[in-house]
Amino acid sequence: MHNFIFFLILFIPVTGFLLERYLEHLNAGMLSEILPEKLKGICDEEEYRKTQLYEKDNLKLSFWSSSFNLSIVIVMIIAGGFAFIDSISRSVSNSNVVIALVFFGIIGFASDLFNLPFSWYDTFIIEKKYGFNTMTINIFITDHLKSWFIALLVGIPVLGLITWIYYKTGKGFWLYAWGLITAFSVFINFFYSELIVPIFNKQTPLIESPLRKKIEAFAQKAGFRLKNIYVIDGSKRSTKANAYFSGFGSKKRIVLYDTLIKEMSDEEIVAVLAHEIGHYKKKHVLRSLFLSVILTGLMLFLFSLVVDSPLLSKQWEQMSPVFTWV
Numbered sequence: 001m002h003n004f005i006f007f008l009i010l011f012i013p014v015t016g017f018l019l020e021r022y023l024e025h026l027n028a029g030m031l032s033e034i035l036p037e038k039l040k041g042i043c044d045e046e047e048y049r050k051t052q053l054y055e056k057d058n059l060k061l062s063f064w065s066s067s068f069n070l071s072i073v074i075v076m077i078i079a080g081g082f083a084f085i086d087s088i089s090r091s092v093s094n095s096n097v098v099i100a101l102v103f104f105g106i107i108g109f110a111s112d113l114f115n116l117p118f119s120w121y122d123t124f125i126i127e128k129k130y131g132f133n134t135m136t137i138n139i140f141i142t143d144h145l146k147s148w149f150i151a152l153l154v155g156i157p158v159l160g161l162i163t164w165i166y167y168k169t170g171k172g173f174w175l176y177a178w179g180l181i182t183a184f185s186v187f188i189n190f191f192y193s194e195l196i197v198p199i200f201n202k203q204t205p206l207i208e209s210p211l212r213k214k215i216e217a218f219a220q221k222a223g224f225r226l227k228n229i230y231v232i233d234g235s236k237r238s239t240k241a242n243a244y245f246s247g248f249g250s251k252k253r254i255v256l257y258d259t260l261i262k263e264m265s266d267e268e269i270v271a272v273l274a275h276e277i278g279h280y281k282k283k284h285v286l287r288s289l290f291l292s293v294i295l296t297g298l299m300l301f302l303f304s305l306v307v308d309s310p311l312l313s314k315q316w317e318q319m320s321p322v323f324t325w326v
Helices: 002-029 047-080 080-092 096-129 137-195 210-221 258-263 268-282 283-305 310-323
Strands: 203-205 229-232 243-246 253-257
Touching: 047 243, 080 096, 096 137, 137 243, 137 283, 137 310, 203 258, 210 229, 210 268, 229 258, 243 268, 253 258, 253 268, 258 268, 283 310
Parallel strands: 229 253
Antiparallel strands: 203 229, 243 253
16 A cells, blocks of 8 residues: 555656656647648748747757656655655644645745746747847846745735645535635636736736727627727737737726737737637636636545545555655
8 A cells, every 4th residue: 555655646747747748749740840831822931940940949848847847756755855845844833834834835946946947948048049038137037036926925825724724624625725716716817917917017008099999999899898908018028929818897908018019010910809809709718717616626626535535644644754854
C-alpha cells in the first residue's frame, strides 16, 4: 500500500506532463513553413514562415520549461522537499491557517523564481527575435513584483479562508470552499478590467471618432449593448495587435490594444470586434466560467474523499518517513 500511494503521487504529474507533450507533438506535426495553396495571394509567404518558426520556438521552450518543472516536482517528492517545507512552515506557527499560508507561499515564490529564466528567455530572446518585444527590463521586473503583490493580496485571504473552512467544517468543507471559489471567480470576471488591469496597464476610453461610431453601429446591429470601449497601452510590452472582451451586464467592455488601432483600418478593427462579440453572443464566456466552476467542484470533491478517507490517512501517516528530508 505504501508503494501504491508513493507511485500514485508520482504518476499524476508524470501523466499530466506526457499528455501535454503528446498534444503539443500533434500540434507541432501540423506546422509547416510552406504556405498552403489556399492562403497564397492572401498571406505573405515570408510572414507565414515566421509565424511557423515562432510557434516552433515557443513549443521548444514549453517542452524545456515543463521538463524542468516536472524534474523539480519529482526531486521534491523523492527527496522529501515538501516535508522539509512543511517542517519550516510548522516552525513558524502552531496555527493550521498560518502553516498552510507559509507552506504554499514558499512553494509559489520558489516556483516563480525557478521559472523566471524561462520567462526572461521568452520575452527577451524569442519575442525580440521575431520583432514583438518592446518591454524594458524595468517593466519586466516591476510586472513580477506586481504579480507577487496581487498573489499576496488575493491569495492570503482566499487560501486562509479555505483552510479555516476545512478545519471548521470537516467532511463538508469542499462545498463551502467550492462556493467561496465560485463567488471569487464571478467577482473577478466582473471587475477584472477595473481592478487588475490598471495595475499593469493604462486604459482610456476610446474618444468620439469615426472608429467609435462604426463600432457602436455594428454592436447595435448585432444586438450587443455596449457603452464601454477602451484603449489599452499594449505597445509598452509588445507590438502584437489584440483586443478582448470582459465583464457582464453593465460591467462588460471591449478593450482595444493601441497597436491594433495603429496597424489596422477601422473596418478591420470592427471585424476583429465582431469575433469578440461573437464570443459573447454564443455565451462562450459563460460556458467557460460554468465549466471551470464544475471542474473546481469535482476536484475539491475528489480531494475531500482522499483527506477524509481513514484508510488513506492511516497509510499516509505510516509512509510519512519516506518523505522526510534527506
